[in-house]
Structures are given as structure tokens and as C-alpha cells.
Amino acid sequence: MLILGLETSCDETGVALYDMARGLLADALFSQVDIHVEYGGVVPELASRDHVRKVLPLLEQVLAEAGCTPQEIDGVAYTAGPGLVGALMVGATLARALAWGWGVPVLGVHHMEGHLLAPMLEDEHPQFPFVALLVSGGHTQLVRVDGIGQYRMLGESLDDAAGEAFDKAAKMLGLPYPGGPHIARMAQRGDPARFDFPRPMVNRPGLDFSFSGLKTYTLNTVAECRQASELTEQDRCDIARAFEDAVVATLVIKCRRALRQEALKTLVIAGGVSANLRLRSALERALDKEGARVFYPAAKYCTDNGAMIAYAGAQRLQAGQVDDEQTRVRPRWPMEELPPLDAAGAA
Ligand code: KG4
Ligand code: ZN
Numbered sequence: 439m440l441i442l443g444l445e446t447s448c449d450e451t452g453v454a455l456y457d458m459a460r461g462l463l464a465d466a467l468f469s470q471v472d473i474h475v476e477y478g479g480v481v482p483e484l485a486s487r488d489h490v491r492k493v494l495p496l497l498e499q500v501l502a503e504a505g506c507t508p509q510e511i512d513g514v515a516y517t518a519g520p521g522l523v524g525a526l527m528v529g530a531t532l533a534r535a536l537a538w539g540w541g542v543p544v545l546g547v548h549h550m551e552g553h554l555l556a557p558m559l560e561d562e563h564p565q566f567p568f569v570a571l572l573v574s575g576g577h578t579q580l581v582r583v584d585g586i587g588q589y590r591m592l593g594e595s596l597d598d599a600a601g602e603a604f605d606k607a608a609k610m611l612g613l614p615y616p617g618g619p620h621i622a623r624m625a626q627r628g629d630p631a632r633f634d635f636p637r638p639m640v641n642r643p644g645l646d647f648s649f650s651g652l653k654t655y656t657l658n659t660v661a662e663c664r665q666a667s668e669l670t671e672q673d674r675c676d677i678a679r680a681f682e683d684a685v686v687a688t689l690v691i692k693c694r695r696a697l698r699q700e701a702l703k704t705l706v707i708a709g710g711v712s713a714n715l716r717l718r719s720a721l722e723r724a725l726d727k728e729g730a731r732v733f734y735p736a737a738k739y740c741t742d743n744g745a746m747i748a749y750a751g752a753q754r755l756q757a758g759q760v761d762d763e764q765t766r767v768r769p770r771w772p773m774e775e776l777p778p779l780d781a782a783g784a785a
Contacts (some may be wrong), residue, residue, distance in 0.1 A: 439512045439756055442497070442536070443748025446489040446529035447521025447549045448575070449473075449480045452744030453496040455504045455511075456752045462559055464503035465745040466496040467738075475614050479605070486524035493532055500744075508540055515751020518546025519768030520576065526767040534761075543760040545751050550577055550773050552746035553708040555586070556735035559749055564704050564733040569696045571689065573717075574709030575601035575616065579773075580645050580696045583706070586753050587778035592696050593645025600685055600711045603649035607656045607681045611674045621678045622714055628679025629672075633659060635684035640691045645699070647692065649685070656681050686717045690724050703730040713740035753779060
């Protein structure tokens with residue numbers, strides 16, 4: 439069963455072809471980062487317009503790469519939410535038009551389920567049940583996963599998402615959007631002993647997160663350095679390091695707590711922030727001591743991509759799930775509302 443996946447929820451146009459028997463055949467991505475960089479964040483209208491421009495050429499590219507014709511495609515999956523409504527509508531409209539034209543089923547996929555399942559694209563992938571830490575620009579969530587569509591929220595951010603916190607801290611340091619990779623790069627040259635940033639909410643029980651206090655602390659530290667003199671390159675590196683260390687430590691503590699609470703030994707991390715190398719190695723070290731294991735997607739499938747949507751859509755389409763006439767894109771969409779995979783009868 440060959441499935442086309444379209445991702446257009448934010449500022450990346452992703453198109454991929456996934457085959458249930460042969461795996462991922464092709465995927466293509468266009469990142470709009472250069473379009474939005476001068477505004478310091480994603481401009482929704484510009485994002486939608488650029489998806490319109492890029493999605494068909496990317497489709498042609500993946501068909502050529504995979505050596506497939508449209509007649510071989512058995513279904514179309516697209517990101518139906520959460521995300522920017524105009525951007526989502528580009529993918530949804532094209533997916534429905536293609537599926538109608540080709541006479542195949544179409545299904546709207548949940549963007550965060552796509553992220554959550556992205557580690558399944560790897561040869562060595564996790565087995566259910568596991569705890570997933572979803573850390574992206576819009577979400578920070580700890581989820582118990584018993585199977586596809588069997589999700590129980592264990593904790594989430596009460597304010598900013600981890601990626602959003604990275605982006606805001608980067609802005610304070612004069613770094614471009616999206617800030618996560620820039621902070622990580624600067625932090626490599628930072629002195630970990632110079633500042634000690636607070637680890638938010640780790641002394642409180644529970645699995646929720648809060649990053650707004652850390653954001654304020656970062657802002658105040660920047661201001662203090664500025665008061666002393668100009669903000670030097672070393673100041674920026676040291677602040678980036680202290681910020682990254684605080685976020686990583688907080689995430690690690692909550693992941694260990696979630697695994698212990700659920701009596702599980704498998705953790706999955708996914709979403710843009712899971713590309714962070716310091717987070718990956720800190721989690722590996724911490725879990726190793728407890729005989730637990732962490733799985734994550736390949737670096738290029740951590741941030742938004744079409745492959746994860748094609749994969750998630752293929753699992754659900756194969757189980758018989760399809761859009762009906764009432765299906766709408768959903769800018770907000772709690773993941774717990776998703777039906778379990780076998781709800782529509784396994785294929
Ligand atoms: O999953 P994603 O591509 O898009 C959303 O669905 O939000 O995540 C983007 C987020 C941005 O906030 C970006 O700064 C962050 O992921 N990010 C990182 C790294 N790479 C991307 N944060 C920390 N370290 C990184 N290496
Ligand atoms: Zn995402």
C-alpha cells in the first residue's frame with residue numbers, strides 16, 4: 439500500500455511517499471525559514487502562499503525520486519492540525535483534490551501523532567508501550583503511548599513550549615528564528631559554570647512544565663550583563679549554555695519521573711527540540727543508569743517533514759480510517775481525541 443503524505447502545518451512544505459511493504463520511498467522538504475527570518479517568526483499568510491507555490495513541484499520530485507506514477511498511489515494523507523489554519527488548508531485542499539482525481543481514500547493526520555511516530559521510520563524502532571516526550575515549537579507534552587491512537591496525556595507545558603522558549607531566548611541574544619539550533623551552537627562555546635539558571639517546576643510533584651520563569655530569568659541576565667558593559671560574545675555563549683542546560687535538565691527530570699510513574703523502560707523523544715544533541719546525550723546517560731532506553735527520529739525527521747505524515751497516514755488508512763464529509767482542518771486538536779487504530783476495524 440503506497441501512501442502520499444503532505445505536511446503544510448507551519449513553515450515547512452513536506453511531501454513523501456511511504457509504502458507499507460517497502461518503507462519510505464522518497465521525501466522532499468522545502469523550509470521557509472529564509473522567508474520568515476526578517477520578521478523574527480512565522481507570518482501565517484506568507485506561509486500559506488509559499489505552500490501553494492512549493493507543494494506541487496515537491497510532489498513531482500518525490501514521484502520522480504521513487505520512480506512511481508500517480509496511478510500507483512493507494513491513498514493520500516495530509517496534516518489536518520494542529521497548525522496555522524491557512525497553511526493547513528493548502529495541504530487539505532490539495533490532498534482532497536488529488537484523492538478525488540485519483541479515486542483513492544484521503545485522511546487528515548494529527549501533526550503531533552506524526553512527530554510521535556517518526557522514530558518508527560528507523561530500522562531500530564521502539565515497541566509499544568512507551569512514554570513519549572513531544573517537544574516542538576508549539577507543544578511540550580509527556581504522553582503514555584500504548585499503541586497508535588492510544589494516548590494518555592501525563593503532563594504538558596502550562597505556558598510556553600520548549601521550542602518556543604528556545605526561540606524567545608534566541609531573540610533576546612540577537613539570534614535569528616528559529617532559535618533552537620542557534621542557541622545550541624552558541625552554547626558549545628559557553629562556560630557551564632558561569633550562570634546557574636533555575637530548573638522550573640522540578641521540585642513540585644507532577645509532570646507539567648513551565649518555561650516562562652526561565653524566559654524572564656534569561657531576560658534579566660541579559661539586562662544585567664548589558665548594565666555591566668556591552669553584551670559580549672562570551673556573555674551570549676554563556677547565557678545560551680545556561681539556558682540550554684536548564685531546559686535539558688528539566689526535561690530529563692520529568693522524563694525519568696514519567697517512566698518511573700508508568701513503570702516503563704522505553705522513552706521516545708520527537709519534535710523539533712529532539713534534534714538537540716545535548717538533550718539526547720543527557721537523556722541517554724540518565725536512562726542508561728536505570729536500564730531504560732531512549733529512541734528518537736533521524737535528525738531530518740525531528741523537525742517538520744512529510745515522511746512522518748505519510749507514515750502515520752499509512753497506518754491509519756490501512757486500518758480503514760478515512761475522512762468523511764464533515765472533516766475539517768483543526769488549528770487546535772487535542773491528541774487524545776484521536777481514535778485508536780483498530781476503531782475502524784484492522785485491515
Ligand atoms: O517540530 P518543529 O519543526 O515544528 C513545530 O511543530 O513546532 O519544531 C520547531 C522547533 C523550533 O522552536 C526550533 O527552535 C526547535 O524546534 N529546534 C531546536 C533545535 N532544532 C530545532 N531546539 C533546540 N535545539 C535544536 N537543535
Ligand atoms: Zn512539528
